[in-house]
Amino acid sequence: xETRDTYALLGTNGRLADDPAARDVTPELCRxxxxxxxxxxxxxxxxxHLQRQGELGLWLQCLGQEAAQVGSIRxxxxxxxxxxxxxxxxxxxxRGIGPEALLAQWRGVRQSGWDxxxxxxGLYTLVLAAQLLHAVGYAMGVQRDGTDEVVLxxxxxxxxxxxxxxxxxxxxxxxxxxxxxFCQNNQWAISTPTSRQFGAPLHRRAAxxxxxxxxxxxxxxxxxxxxxxxxAEAVRRGGGPALIxxxxxxxxxxxTSDDPTRYRTEAELDHWRARDPxxxxxxxxxxxxxxxxxxxxxxxxxxxxxxAETRRACRAMPDPDPAEMxxxxxxxxSPAIDRQRDAYAAYLATLEExx
Ligand SMILES: Cc1ncc(C[n+]2csc(CCOP(=O)(O)OP(=O)(O)O)c2C)c(N)n1
Ligand SMILES: [Mg+2]
Numbered sequence: 001x002e003t004r005d006t007y008a009l010l011g012t013n014g015r016l017a018d019d020p021a022a023r024d025v026t027p028e029l030c031r032x033x034x035x036x037x038x039x040x041x042x043x044x045x046x047x048x049h050l051q052r053q054g055e056l057g058l059w060l061q062c063l064g065q066e067a068a069q070v071g072s073i074r075x076x077x078x079x080x081x082x083x084x085x086x087x088x089x090x091x092x093x094x095r096g097i098g099p100e101a102l103l104a105q106w107r108g109v110r111q112s113g114w115d116x117x118x119x120x121x122g123l124y125t126l127v128l129a130a131q132l133l134h135a136v137g138y139a140m141g142v143q144r145d146g147t148d149e150v151v152l153x154x155x156x157x158x159x160x161x162x163x164x165x166x167x168x169x170x171x172x173x174x175x176x177x178x179x180x181x182f183c184q185n186n187q188w189a190i191s192t193p194t195s196r197q198f199g200a201p202l203h204r205r206a207a208x209x210x211x212x213x214x215x216x217x218x219x220x221x222x223x224x225x226x227x228x229x230x231x232a233e234a235v236r237r238g239g240g241p242a243l244i245x246x247x248x249x250x251x252x253x254x255x256t257s258d259d260p261t262r263y264r265t266e267a268e269l270d271h272w273r274a275r276d277p278x279x280x281x282x283x284x285x286x287x288x289x290x291x292x293x294x295x296x297x298x299x300x301x302x303x304x305x306x307x308a309e310t311r312r313a314c315r316a317m318p319d320p321d322p323a324e325m326x327x328x329x330x331x332x333x334s335p336a337i338d339r340q341r342d343a344y345a346a347y348l349a350t351l352e353e354x355x
Contacts, residue, residue, distance in 0.1 A: 006247060007227055008217040012275055014283025021226035027290035033074060033221050034285060035299055037066040037278045040090030042303040043099060046310040047089075047106070051256045055314050056106045060087040064219075064251030067277030068184045069154075070094060071224025072244070076152055076180075076232050079120055081142075083135040083153040086124040091154065095121040099306070100313035109317045111328055128159040132168035132181065139177035139241075150232045151179045158189020161197050166209075172241040173210035180231050181211070181243040184218060186250035191263040206243035218246030219277040249275070322348060 009017050009025070016022045044062050051059040062069065069090035073082065084091060092102055092114075101113035105124065112123045125131035135153035142149045159165055160183060172179050183202055187194050198205070203213040212234060216227040224246055231242040249272040253260045285291040326333070326341040 006215050006217050007223050008220050009223040009226060010220045010280055010284060012280055012283070014280065014285075014287040016222075016284065019226075021222070024226070025222055027285075027288070030222075030281060030285055031291055031295060033070055033225070034278070034281050034291070035302075036070040036074065036094055037090065037221065037281065038299055038303055039306055040066050040070065040093050041278060042307050043093060043102070043310055044089055046099075046307045047103060047314075048252070048256065050103070050311065050314050051106070056103060056256075057108050058106055058255055058257060060255045061250075061252035062087045062089045064249045064272065064277070065184055065186055066090045067221035067281070068182075068218035068224055068246040068248045071221040072152065072154075072182050072228040072246070075225045075228035076150060080150045080152060080232070081120045081122070081135075081138060083122045083131040083138070083151065084124055085128075085131060085154050085156060085159065086126050088124070088154050092119075092121060095119045097121060098313070099310040100317065103310070103314050104317060107314060107317055109320050111325075129155055129162035129164035129168070131155070132159075133164050133171070135179055135181075136168050136172045136175075136177050139172065139179045140175060142178055143175075148236050149178065150235045151177075152182060152228075152232075153179060154182050154184060156189060157183060157185040157187070157194045157197055157202065158192060160202050160205075161189075169206055169209040169211055169241075169243065176238070176240040178235050178238075179241045180228065180235055181206070181241065182228070183243065183245045184248055185245055186248050188250055188254070188260075188264070190254040190258065191260075201245070203243065203245040206245075210240070212239065212242040213245070214242070215245050215247070218248030219272075219275045219280060221277060221281055248277075251276075 009019055009022055016025060040062065047056060047059045048061055050056050069088055073091040073094045082091065089102060097114050097119055104110040104113035116122045122131060132153050132155055135151045139151040142151065155165060185194060189197060203215045206213045214227045214231060217223050227244055231244055235242055251272065323341055323345060326337050329337050
């Protein structure tokens with residue numbers, strides 16, 4: 001199947017391509033993006049280990065996808081609303097969402113961890129592609145408010161098979177909604193490979209809906225940033241919605257409940273290890289001598305502190321009263337929910353009696 005050339009700026013050897021966007025690349029920009037990715041990787045790794053130690057019920061790692069997330073969210077304005085999926089931890093960190101907020105849902109102590117309005121970052125959506133329709137609806141509100149916000153919506157390759165995704169693309173195109181759909185094509189939807197999701201490459205399918213599209217190397221943070229900035233600028237000018245397909249790889253299992261060795265090979269992992277997004281930017285920093293030993297020592301210390309804070313904040317979260325789960329089902333509750341709360345309390349009391 002014919003695909004467009006993948007847009008890239010940074011080789012695995014750290015060499016910058018001869019491209020107009022490379023002129024905007026500064027040492028300061030690269031150090032900032034590198035820091036974002038290193039911190040995200042540390043938080044992700046700590047959370048994984050906390051799950052293994054029984055402190056979290058589940059965790060979905062973003063390992064390998066840091067460039068796709070950091071490059072895209074750093075390309076838009078801080079007030080542009082974002083509708084994430086569920087492994088967008090690097091993007092969340094860039095929006096100031098800290099470890100306690102990120103882990104609460106996965107520790108099962110709260111139904112969500114942060115205020116979406118404060119961070120301009122929606123709650124994680126586990127119902128695949130539902131957030132894409134929310135994003136289009138929000139973008140229609142932006143149109144009616146007459147502001148120039150651009151909505152960024154993340155989703156995965158597997159999610160693109162959902163009816164909701166295709167409805168969202170079509171709906172956004174027909175109303176010219178100010179949305180950038182951002183697909184992290186990490187090659188897998190649990191154990192289903194992309195080859196079983198796409199009859200045609202996603203960026204080509206999206207073009208058929210009338211979206212402006214781009215295919216980008218999702219492990220190249222500079223290319224992702226440049227492509228997202230271009231797309232967001234065109235959307236902000238009123239050019240209609242866009243879709244970016246970022247080619248990346250989910251280096252870990254789907255979740256901590258998954259064993260990826262059952263369905264993929266070590267050779268495939270090696271292929272992607274050689275394209276690691278953090279190593280690639282590090283190669284540029286080293287090659288150009290844009291970061292000295294003090295920068296790396298400070299960043300290591302900052303990552304260690306974030307790791308320690310992640311462990312502390314996780315273990316410090318108190319267990320909620322089980323009845324609290326009924327409080328957030330409907331605003332103001334309902335008689336049916338009250339009956340369920342009472343029945344559950346009665347059931348818990350029988351457990352106490354058995355002790
Ligand atoms: C509507 C719906 N169907 C099925 C699932 C179960 N499910 C959870 S994650 C997942 C795979 C999603 O793959 P992809 O969209 O590529 O995202 P990734 O996990 O790779 O980031 C599936 C099938 C779900 N959460 N929601
Ligand atoms: Mg996927």
